Amino acid sequence: MHRSKKINKKLLLKAFEKIITIRIIEEKIAKKSRENKIWSFLHLSIGQEASAVGVAAATNNSDLFFGNHRSHAHYLAKNGNLEKMMMEIFGDERGCCKGFGGSMHMLDKSVNFMGSIPILGSAISIASGMAMGEKLKKNKNIVVVFVGDGAAEEGSFYETINMAGLYKLPLLVILEDNKYAVESSHEKRKVKNYNFSKLFKDGMQTIYKRVDGQNFVKVLKTTELLKSSIIKENKVGILHCDCIRFSKHSGATISIQDQESKYRYKNEHIQIKKKDPIDILFKYIVQNNYFKKEDLEKIKKKNIFQTSKKFEFIFNKIPIRKI
Ligand SMILES: Cc1ncc(C[n+]2csc(CCOP(=O)(O)OP(=O)(O)O)c2C)c(N)n1
Numbered sequence: 034m035h036r037s038k039k040i041n042k043k044l045l046l047k048a049f050e051k052i053i054t055i056r057i058i059e060e061k062i063a064k065k066s067r068e069n070k071i072w073s074f075l076h077l078s079i080g081q082e083a084s085a086v087g088v089a090a091a092t093n094n095s096d097l098f099f100g101n102h103r104s105h106a107h108y109l110a111k112n113g114n115l116e117k118m119m120m121e122i123f124g125d126e127r128g129c130c131k132g133f134g135g136s137m138h139m140l141d142k143s144v145n146f147m148g149s150i151p152i153l154g155s156a157i158s159i160a161s162g163m164a165m166g167e168k169l170k171k172n173k174n175i176v177v178v179f180v181g182d183g184a185a186e187e188g189s190f191y192e193t194i195n196m197a198g199l200y201k202l203p204l205l206v207i208l209e210d211n212k213y214a215v216e217s218s219h220e221k222r223k224v225k226n227y228n229f230s231k232l233f234k235d236g237m238q239t240i241y242k243r244v245d246g247q248n249f250v251k252v253l254k255t256t257e258l259l260k261s262s263i264i265k266e267n268k269v270g271i272l273h274c275d276c277i278r279f280s281k282h283s284g285a286t287i288s289i290q291d292q293e294s295k296y297r298y299k300n301e302h303i304q305i306k307k308k309d310p311i312d313i314l315f316k317y318i319v320q321n322n323y324f325k326k327e328d329l330e331k332i333k334k335k336n337i338f339q340t341s342k343k344f345e346f347i348f349n350k351i352p353i354r355k356i
Contacts (some may be wrong), residue, residue, distance in 0.1 A: 066285035072136030078106035080279030083310035087252025100149030125132025164202035183214025246274025
């Protein structure tokens, strides 16, 4: 098989481990939430890890990231400190926002994670202001902002993309399209034949690419491409990732079959099983001879074990308050 540019083995392994780590940590957080040991609201990234990890792997540490209400994966992918994240979620003052914000407010300037902001459509305007700053300072960084498909319907989203385009700001918008805003699908929210590509490419003159957001490798390669085009062409970039949220919109239900809601498409849970980002990357690594199946299986097991241990170690440091 012809491969244009072979992905570095270390990078691939790191990404695989990172995706597993994020998955395990969120599953554990969800469990503690079900046991009433957590105060915070929860919006889990389970199922959507590949877009966060792919974008982080394709960008530099000095690039600046913004997230939203569903940002555990964004924060950890950007090398956010796990202990500070857990402390924040559990309302402890050692958290990355001193325990005041909870799950929806992650911020760690030391790794250039500039904040996850749950007010839909707000982070993109702040991110573009920061992109203006980077441009004026003549830094070579880009500013990345993760936006859900629901938030992408806010007026500020369109306004900001237009203004950022006008001022030629180094802004990369990651549109994580999991098809639902809470429980309402695109069909219920948009005109028939709503056309993202025409809108963003022809209408707003951005560099727009659409990828399978469940596939780490595709996200990685497309983000690399977009980043260099943003800098060369002085245009805003939009990466539209088709994602699947395995969990409920909010709360600690992580198995789609457990969900009582009727809003999902018929048999969506069957599709979901086939589109697990961990399995997709596992297959890629084995099929492209980076690791033997048995060895990768061992790496996976070891990672799950170590992450679980780390979680319990941190959790035991947090005094649990009665709810
Ligand atoms: C301005 C505003 N309106 C409403 C809400 C409540 N709210 C929180 S998340 C959400 C849905 C967001 O959907 P989407 O942007 O697609 O992200 P997803 O939850 O699917 O990741 C809504 C309506 C909010 N946070 N901000």
